[in-house]
Each structure stands twice: as structure tokens, then as C-alpha cells.
Amino acid sequence: MDTEWAGRQARRHRSPGTPTPPPQPGTAEPEAPVRGRPRSEAVEQAIVEGVVMLLEEGVPLAELSIERIARTAGVGKATIYRRWSGKEELFVDVLRSIEVPDPELPGTSMRDDLVCLLEHLRKRGLSMRRSVLLHNVFAQMKTLPRLWDAYHEIVIDPRRRTMHDVLRRGVADGELPPDTDIELANDLLTGPMLLRSIMRSDMPLADDLAERIVDLALAGLRAGDPR
Template identity: 50%
Template sequence: MSRAAADSGAAAGERPGPASPGRRGRPRSAAADSAIIEAVLRLIEDGASIGELSMERIAREAGVGKATVYRRWPGKSALMLDVMRSLDVPGPLLDGTSVRDDLVSLLEFLRRRGLGKRSSALLRTLVSHVRAQPELWAEYHDTVVRARREALLGVLRRGVANGEIRTDRDLETVADLFVGPLLARALLHEWQELPESLPADIVDMVLEGVRPAAPEATAPEVTMVEVTVADTRTAENAVPDTRAADTAAGRTPRHGKGLGVKDARPGTPCAHGPV
């Protein structure tokens, strides 16, 4: 049988699409892509391993011809890569005004993905297959994983620029501190729901650890004045000698120049009265 005849027979088993009524066969369409990808997901959910899937079996499950599958994907690994991409959904739109709020939004997005049991289970199965193909894994990482990582790192860089995050911290490690607890909870405690408060709790705890320390309050300076013996003598000489005036006035002279209340003996008259 010629290739054209095979293609014609393959097209005959496909679902109707947006082709014009007068045209034979059908053009490549998004409907066929979706049918094939959904067929792979159903087969995996039904317990089939990636190794057990053949292009023929996938085509049969999708209700299309094998040639239709091969026109879109050269082999099974390339198809599995697109199946993985189909499970990915766009990340959140970040407000860009609050580092904390943007971090909570990113982690909330991951939390909601973790609640999707179907996509989580399928991704684990598909990742184990694609990771065995270094080129395919690199392509998936560059087109899906890296974009998410860059969104998180972008928020952290903004936090460093505005003083909310210390400048001496490695941002790749800080990013792991945000994502790690969420992934650990999802993988190690699959039977437990991820609480709604988890993203905010993680963000607040990590930010507390990477936030710059508040400047210490400085105590006011105290100036120490050294007082010498000479200083005390100068002060004593500044006190007037009242002994001669006391004698002329008929008063008993006070004992000693500059005698104060504290220096007088009890009962001794002085200018301040009896002590």
C-alpha cells in the first residue's frame, strides 16, 4: 500500500474537525492533538506503564490513525514531553508591589497544583520516563521548570533591591527554602491535604530568617571629666574669707576659710544659723 493510501486510511478514523466540507481528509488540528494527549493520560491512569505504550495503542485509544500520531511526534518520547506540558498551567500574575504577597501567590499556585491529584500522579510517572532522556528532560526543564524558577528568583531579587532580603544570601538557596517545605509535604504526606495557611506560614518564616537585622540603638555619649587636686584648691580659693568681717562685727569667727555647714561642729554658730 502506498504512503498516501495509508495516510488516507489513517485519516478516515479521525474525529471530525474544522476542515472545509469539500476537502478530502482533514488538516492537522488542535482537536487531534488533544485527543492523542488525552488518550495517553487515560492509558496511564488505567495502569499502563510508559514502556507498555506504543504509538499504535495510543492511536487506537485516541480514535485516530497511527500516521496521524507520527505526523505530530517523531516518537514516543517527544509525545510524552508534550503530554507533560499539557499538565502545566500558567503561573499567577504577580502584583509586583509587595515581595511577601508575590511569594505567597507563587506558593499558593504550587499548593493548588499539589491538590490536583490527577496531574500530580501523572507528572510523577511521566517525569520518570522523560528524565531518562537527557535531551528531552533539558527541553522540559528549559521551557517549563526554568520559567517558574525565574519568576521566583525575580521576586527575591526585588526583595534584595528594596532592602527586604539580605544581600549576603545566595538566592538559589533562598528559593529552595521557599519551595522545599511545600514539595516535601506534598510528596511525603500524600494522604494529607495541604492547608490553606501553608504558603503564608512558609513565606513569613523564611523572610524572618533572611531579613536584614534592625540597626542597634546607640547609647548617648557620656563625657568623663577628670577632677584634680589643683581643681579643688582653685575652687576653695574662690570662696571669700569672712573671718575678719566676723571679728569686726563682734561675731565669733567661723573655723576655717570657706567653712560650710557640713564642716562646722555641732553648736557652732555660722551664717546659716546654729548647726
């Protein structure tokens, strides 16, 4: 103890610029500081992957407990609760992780942006058809109202607002009539793609489907415009 205290006092009173002496035999070198963020991201990824693993094993969403998720991910329950308030919030992040990332809009015209947004929905539909996991999760999610509401608030609603913003810019730029019903226009554009992706899985999702839907919908929205 006296030796450790003397060493601390010597370091405290060492004048600036004095080199630090090498460690003596039998003494431990000071550990380098550990940054917390990379470890935090790794832990979060392990938790998300733990949920996906359980879902792939066929465990229903309703039967996934925080305790079981923590055990699968190799963490404590407190570690999960420090990052998510509960299962619903965690499940939303899991759904985000297995979805196609949102696209970056080209911004060249309203039509190009709409095609980009619908192409994103088309690819999402293809992912759902290829992924039994994603399809089953969405089917189960409708039986959990809080999760369904949270998913709409965090994932669906921001995408709808993006579509509305694109349509409003189209009105402002004269690409759509000034009295265009933005909400109805959104439904006219996204409805056919969602119908084929979810309700009519027997229908093809052709490569040019987004362009065809956009051009047909815009022709209808512009019909009768006196300009």
C-alpha cells in the first residue's frame, strides 16, 4: 500500500515535460481508455440478432419475453431496458433492421421522386415474398395493437409524410393541379403497389411496375386541369 501511495505522489508532483519512467517488474501497466460507443453498438446488434434468431426458430412475437431475449443475446435484462422501454420498441427496431433501407430521392422532378418511392415499396414486396420470416412477423404483428401502432408511428408515417412532401412540391412546381387532394393522390400511387405486394402475392412485381403506376396515376390526377 505504501509503495502504491508513493508512486501516486511521485506522479502527481512530477514537473511538466518529465518523461514517465517505465513500469517496474511486477507492476501492471495502465490500461488504455475504452470507448463505450462501439461496444454499445455491438451489444445492440447482438440483442437485435437474438430476437431475429428466436423468430427464425418459430417463437411467436407474443411469446418473446425480455428475459428470453437477454438469455439468447448473452446480456442482462437491464442492458435491454437501458436501450428500449419495452418489447414493442425493441421489435420496431428489429423490423427496421430486416427491411430495405429508405431510399435517397433524386430530387430531379416530382415524377422521378415518386418512382423512387414506389420502387422502394416494390423491392420491399419482393423481400417479403422471399423472406418467410418477414412475412410471418407482419402477419403476427397485427395481433399486437401496441406494436402495430408503434410501427406505423415510427416507420409507416414518416414514409407517408415523405410522399406527401413530394406531391406538395409537385403542386408548387406546377406538375400537379393546385386543387390536388394530397392524401387521395398518395393512396392512388401507393395502393396498387401495396395490393400486389401484400394482398395479391400471385401477381408479378415487374421491374417497370413503379414507373407504370406513377405515369398512370399522374395522368389521372392531371386530367381536366385547364392548364
